[in-house]
Amino acid sequence: MKKVLLIIGTVAILIGLTVYADRATRVSVNAKGPKLDTLTGPAAPEVTFKDLDGKDVPLNQYKGKVVLVNFWATWCEPCQVEIPWLIEMQQKYSPKGFTILGVDVDDEGNNVVSAYAAKELFNVNGQKLPMNYPILRGNDAVADKFGGLLGYPTTFLISRDGKIVQRVQGLIDYEEITKAIESELAE
Numbered sequence: 001m002k003k004v005l006l007i008i009g010t011v012a013i014l015i016g017l018t019v020y021a022d023r024a025t026r027v028s029v030n031a032k033g034p035k036l037d038t039l040t041g042p043a044a045p046e047v048t049f050k051d052l053d054g055k056d057v058p059l060n061q062y063k064g065k066v067v068l069v070n071f072w073a074t075w076c077e078p079c080q081v082e083i084p085w086l087i088e089m090q091q092k093y094s095p096k097g098f099t100i101l102g103v104d105v106d107d108e109g110n111n112v113v114s115a116y117a118a119k120e121l122f123n124v125n126g127q128k129l130p131m132n133y134p135i136l137r138g139n140d141a142v143a144d145k146f147g148g149l150l151g152y153p154t155t156f157l158i159s160r161d162g163k164i165v166q167r168v169q170g171l172i173d174y175e176e177i178t179k180a181i182e183s184e185l186a187e
Helices: 002-025 077-096 110-119 140-145 174-186
Strands: 048-051 056-058 066-072 098-104 122-124 127-129 135-137 154-158 164-169
Touching: 066 077, 066 174, 077 098, 077 122, 077 174, 110 135, 154 174, 164 174
Parallel strands: 066 098, 098 135
Antiparallel strands: 048 056, 048 135, 066 154, 122 127, 154 164
16 A cells, blocks of 8 residues: 555656656746847857758858748657648748748658658648748757757748747747748738
């Protein structure tokens, strides 16, 4: 009987610690990332991603465009919620000088990520659509250049002149990010 009580007590303590840790580190779904002034925002890092074919894709090749860098993973549920929004944003804003870079951080190889990007279809306004923006590969070294990531998704909005103007940890707020994109595209 003592063993059972000890086990139950230990499990209760572990559950309590898990709930406390979750609340202490959780980013609200509607949390607004710190808005940084485009004039004083930090420069986007000098970083080179790899595409799914292993070719180098330097971030600075997108200078002159408004860029949304979205760190995500195939297993990340909030990432799955965002993907239809990102597809829609890419459709709507790419003709205006905007692009999304989906930076996958899965441990699996390019083949797994390529297969996922090729086969998964997402409901976008009643249509089943594939991801329509570049899917690149990231790792800890790349994430560190952005100041490190506390979880996924983590998204950075970069102005045409290469400054980080917004960082969102966790699920993006669709309305907030579209307003920020539109504001950057208007400048």
